Amino acid sequence: MTSPEPPTPFPGRDAGPKIDQQLHALADPTRRAVYDIVRTGPSSVSAVAARLPVSQPAVSQHLRVLSDARLVTATPRGARRIYRADPAGLADLRRWIDQLWDDVLDAYVQAATGAEPEEER
């Protein structure tokens, strides 16, 4: 075989905007710390800020990113807003990673076992 196509100009396959947001959200250490606090136990913004060496607005901004990524949800409780982890959002990311893992492992064993198409240029 070895189709005579040009180098396939562009894969175009993307992880989708949601996965992109979630990876971006968890890539920052401070934001991960915010998430760790919130997921351990539901917390208000100021309660999170009290445990981290950053300002309250910084925490609000991190929680906004986590909320947009569907990794946390907010529930108004009087003047406070209680943030908690949203399992549904994390489930999406987990599915994505699992799929990736299956693909990678599959390609790996297939390369190790007999058939090796090797590199493509």
Add this chain to the structure above:
Amino acid sequence: MTSPEPPTPFPGRDAGPKIDQQLHALADPTRRAVYDIVRTGPSSVSAVAARLPVSQPAVSQHLRVLSDARLVTATPRGARRIYRADPAGLADLRRWIDQLWDDVLDAYVQAATGAEPEEER
């Protein structure tokens, strides 16, 4: 109960440098595209660059980040360097997410079921 401790000054728990590198590596869309090409089939640097709208040095730099994060490995093949996905690196990230998922789901059902310690201030 309600322990009389101060707000627990800092969690200090971090995902570790390796997970941090891997999340950071996969958080960039272009780098994810590089990874997608390489994981689909082992490729040289120029083969990757030919399929993406970025320069060859950009691809080299992305592959460096992916390599440092143990997500890809390089094998010299003459003047070329063949890059392929490293399952071991991805396994680390997958384990981390799975652990996170277990924790989050656990906290969620525990909050839903009876015992609700609610927010902590």
Add this chain to the structure above:
DNA sequence: AGCTTTCATAAGTCTAGACTTATCTAAGTG
């Protein structure tokens, strides 16, 4: 009604990092 608390948002700063072009080395090819 004021005064306080809680939080989001606005606006500005400053650094990380995603790109570029310009090399330099190493390995193949005539």
Add this chain to the structure above:
DNA sequence: CACTTAGATAAGTCTAGACTTATGAAAGCT
């Protein structure tokens, strides 16, 4: 050998985004 090809690295630019302080809007408290 000269010449090309492959890729890494250096150096510089420019934007995203992680912070800050300042302020405004709700909600509770006395």
